[in-house]
Amino acid sequence: MKKSVFLGALTVAGLAAGASAAATLDDVKARGTLNCGVSTGLTGFSAPDANGVWQGFDVAFCRALAAAVLGDPNAVEFVPTTGQTRFTALSSNEIDVLARNTTWTFSRDNDLKFEFAGVNYYDGQGFIVPRELGVASAMELDGATVCIQTGTTTELNLADFFRVNDMEYEPVPIETNAEAQQQYLAGACDAYTTDASGLAATRATFENPEDHVILPEIISKEPLGPLVRHGDPEWGDIVRWTLQALIAAEEYGVTSANIEQMASEAGDNAEVNRLLGTEGELGAMIGLDSDWAQRAIAAGGNYGEIFENNIGESSPVGLARGLNAQYSNGGLIYALPFR
Amino acid sequence: MQQDNLRRTGGRHNGDQGETSKMSVMTDPPPERFRLSQLIYDSRYRSLTIQVVAMVLLVLALSWLVSNTIQNLAALGKDFNFGFLTQSAGYDINQRLIPYDNQMSHGRAALVGILNTILVAFLGCVTATIIGTIAGVLRLSKNWIVGRLMTVYVEAFRNVPLLLWIILIFAIVNESMPHPRDFGSGDVPMVFGSIAITRQGTWIPAPVFENLSGALFIVFAASLVAIALYRRWARKRQEATGQISPVFWVSLGLFVLPTVIAYFLLGMPVSLDYPEPGRFRFDGGLLIRNSLIALWLALSLYTGAFIAEIVRGGILAISKGQSEAAYALGLRPNRTMNLVILPQAMRVIVPPLISQFLNLTKNSSLAIAVGYMDARATLGGITINQTGRELEGMLLLGLFYLVLSLVISAVMNVYNNRVKLKER
Numbered sequence: 001m002k003k004s005v006f007l008g009a010l011t012v013a014g015l016a017a018g019a020s021a022a023a024t025l026d027d028v029k030a031r032g033t034l035n036c037g038v039s040t041g042l043t044g045f046s047a048p049d050a051n052g053v054w055q056g057f058d059v060a061f062c063r064a065l066a067a068a069v070l071g072d073p074n075a076v077e078f079v080p081t082t083g084q085t086r087f088t089a090l091s092s093n094e095i096d097v098l099a100r101n102t103t104w105t106f107s108r109d110n111d112l113k114f115e116f117a118g119v120n121y122y123d124g125q126g127f128i129v130p131r132e133l134g135v136a137s138a139m140e141l142d143g144a145t146v147c148i149q150t151g152t153t154t155e156l157n158l159a160d161f162f163r164v165n166d167m168e169y170e171p172v173p174i175e176t177n178a179e180a181q182q183q184y185l186a187g188a189c190d191a192y193t194t195d196a197s198g199l200a201a202t203r204a205t206f207e208n209p210e211d212h213v214i215l216p217e218i219i220s221k222e223p224l225g226p227l228v229r230h231g232d233p234e235w236g237d238i239v240r241w242t243l244q245a246l247i248a249a250e251e252y253g254v255t256s257a258n259i260e261q262m263a264s265e266a267g268d269n270a271e272v273n274r275l276l277g278t279e280g281e282l283g284a285m286i287g288l289d290s291d292w293a294q295r296a297i298a299a300g301g302n303y304g305e306i307f308e309n310n311i312g313e314s315s316p317v318g319l320a321r322g323l324n325a326q327y328s329n330g331g332l333i334y335a336l337p338f339r
Numbered sequence: 340m341q342q343d344n345l346r347r348t349g350g351r352h353n354g355d356q357g358e359t360s361k362m363s364v365m366t367d368p369p370p371e372r373f374r375l376s377q378l379i380y381d382s383r384y385r386s387l388t389i390q391v392v393a394m395v396l397l398v399l400a401l402s403w404l405v406s407n408t409i410q411n412l413a414a415l416g417k418d419f420n421f422g423f424l425t426q427s428a429g430y431d432i433n434q435r436l437i438p439y440d441n442q443m444s445h446g447r448a449a450l451v452g453i454l455n456t457i458l459v460a461f462l463g464c465v466t467a468t469i470i471g472t473i474a475g476v477l478r479l480s481k482n483w484i485v486g487r488l489m490t491v492y493v494e495a496f497r498n499v500p501l502l503l504w505i506i507l508i509f510a511i512v513n514e515s516m517p518h519p520r521d522f523g524s525g526d527v528p529m530v531f532g533s534i535a536i537t538r539q540g541t542w543i544p545a546p547v548f549e550n551l552s553g554a555l556f557i558v559f560a561a562s563l564v565a566i567a568l569y570r571r572w573a574r575k576r577q578e579a580t581g582q583i584s585p586v587f588w589v590s591l592g593l594f595v596l597p598t599v600i601a602y603f604l605l606g607m608p609v610s611l612d613y614p615e616p617g618r619f620r621f622d623g624g625l626l627i628r629n630s631l632i633a634l635w636l637a638l639s640l641y642t643g644a645f646i647a648e649i650v651r652g653g654i655l656a657i658s659k660g661q662s663e664a665a666y667a668l669g670l671r672p673n674r675t676m677n678l679v680i681l682p683q684a685m686r687v688i689v690p691p692l693i694s695q696f697l698n699l700t701k702n703s704s705l706a707i708a709v710g711y712m713d714a715r716a717t718l719g720g721i722t723i724n725q726t727g728r729e730l731e732g733m734l735l736l737g738l739f740y741l742v743l744s745l746v747i748s749a750v751m752n753v754y755n756n757r758v759k760l761k762e763r
């Protein structure tokens with residue numbers, strides 16, 4: 001009798017655990033909000049504005065996803081994560097998706113058991129130094145003190161870079177970008193290193209940005225993108241194709257301005273029709289309705305609009321499209337076919 | 340009670356037979372048949388029942404936790420193994436007490452972090468005890484200003500969270516000290532020409548040990564033994580003859596002289612490596628990082644405030660009659676404190692002191708706030724993050740703090756047994 005109670009409890013526990021691991025889509029729908037992991041604050045990528053509303057490139061992706069799944073771009077609970085806490089937050093179901101300048105690497109994909117939904121920003125690691133230091137190249141940094149965010153790929157690249165070039169350095173490990181910025185400006189370190197996009201975003205908030213130079217060397221490849229847990233491929237597909245929808249929309253000229261009109265009836269371009277649900281049943285194949293992509297694009301515009309508004313050349317961060325231009329403009333951004 | 344119980348059971352047993360049954364129970368209790376309800380209503384069995392139920396619930400809860408973990412790991416496609424400890428860590432650690440580079444294993448990185456934790460805990464415990472004892476004694480001072488000042492110190496540190504103190508001290512050293520580069524240009528002079536206090540840390544001359552320095556250590560160790568022996572001899576003599584020997588000056592002489600003489604005889608085998616301003620920072624010397632300074636100082640001051648209260652309480656616990664009796668015998672206040680009050684106060688002070696040391700050790704994990712690379716930052720931080728081994732890493736980290744705490748308690752208990760009241 002005792003044994004059967006024990007086994008019964010085990011089964012119940014097992015069922016409960018099993019159920020929470022799969023069907024993220026059902027969880028999100030039942031909850032009515034999307035839990036989206038973002039950074040603790042990086043201007044242009046994810047940071048609360050003066051009114052406490054989260055804004056940025058990564059935030060816009062969360063909103064597009066919430067619009068696709070829940071029909072409301074504001075049905076997002078933003079969960080700030082540091083470089084160290086982000087993966088635990090994702091594997092422990094605290095967040096449904098992580099959109100936090102996270103580099104797609106082999107071990108994160110396979111050892112940490114995550115599923116990257118694609119690349120939304122092709123980046124690389126750089127250095128920033130005060131101009132008065134008189135350093136023109138990263139190769140001159142032998143013996144320098146370098147501020148670095150812990151729990152990042154940057155930390156590993158930095159170790160490799162100095163080892164390979166047979167140079168010495170003193171790492172100053174820091175939890176968040178805001179602290180790193182404060183310590184760098186206070187002179188607790190000679191250089192700060194992170195993704196080049198992050199450097200630009202950080203420098204944009206400096207009082208005197210011209211006093212600091214970003215060194216020419218890019219020492220790594222940092223393909224950044226949103227990711228989900230292993231073990232729920234259906235949810236992974238939704239996230240992947242939401243990103244693809246935003247990229248495809250830019251390619252086909254679907255913008256937040258014309259989307260309403262374009263979605264009102266089927267047009268000449270069959271790809272656009274399938275994307276916007278005026279033709280075919282793509283939405284149903286990923287467990288959503290046929291307007292899912294339409295809502296995602298309407299939330300903050302297509303990929304190009306999101307880029308321009310948050311980190312593009314007209315924004316304070318001022319990043320050029322570069323590698324992140326559409327393939328047709330010489331970049332690496334290339335939407336998969338919607339059919 | 341037992342009787343009462345029997346009567347009650349008997350009463351219910353036989354319904355309305357009343358007096359007679361009571362009589363019969365009391366004279367010759369008939370063998371009772373065991374019924375299930377007795378497990379709850381009969382105090383002979385009740386406690387056993389409760390224990391069995393609690394045990395079953397505990398086992399169920401534990402097995403639920405374990406099976407839930409196994410299920411979730413399986414759902415994520417993860418296993419449970421410690422193989423990651425032998426893999427190359429790939430990250431650098433700034434403060435290393437043992438040789439380490441980024442090609443060494445995660446296990447080695449964990450060890451570097453563990454030693455850093457032990458270092459700051461040890462430094463913190465020593466300084467906190469010194470600060471606490473001084474503040475505790477001074478708080479009882481007859482001098483109004485001194486007493487009040489100590490009260491302010493104790494209340495300020497006891498009532499503000501430790502984390503704030505760590506961050507505050509870190510911010511102060513970081514923002515207000517000169518930049519290492521300012522020393523190179525000669526804008527700022529070094530303290531004593533050899534110590535540089537900067538916003539990246541404090542550089543001090545580093546001792547360099549040459550071949551014969553081993554002999555020097557032996558001489559030094561021998562003089563420590565000599566001091567201990569002399570003190571024992573002095574105490575014995577005092578007990579036997581009542582004559583007081585000059586303990587302090589002789590100890591000091593034994594401490595300093597033999598080592599100094601040996602140092603010169605051996606041809607100065609220990610030299611100092613002075614920090615020199617370099618391209619970015621200082622070359623040579625020993626760097627004490629601001630993260631260590633801030634953590635060490637904050638832990639010492641914070642825990643010192645609690646220890647001050649413990650010391651004050653311990654002293655106040657000794658009845659006034661003791662010091663009055665000592666004065667009556669003609670002992671001076673100094674001796675009264677050292678020979679009469681403190682030895683007795685120690686019995687009250689030591690047990691709570693142990694838990695303060697344990698608190699300090701565990702609080703050192705707040706190192707995260709200033710980027711001090713302790714065990715939490717290496718094993719429990721970067722390693723977990725790079726390998727995805729949260730469960731294994733956290734278990735190891737928990738185990739480490741547990742073992743460290745148990746060791747501290749064990750050592751302190753040995754001391755406690757020496758000072759505690761021996762009943763003869």
Ligand SMILES: N[C@@H](CCC(=O)N[C@@H](CS)C(=O)NCC(=O)O)C(=O)O
Binds near residue numbers: 039
């Ligand atoms: N791409 C790297 C680094 C990611 C990272 O930490 N980026 C910084 C600056 S680019 C950031 O987002 N910081 C925001 C924060 O501190 O919350 C990784 O995935 O490990």
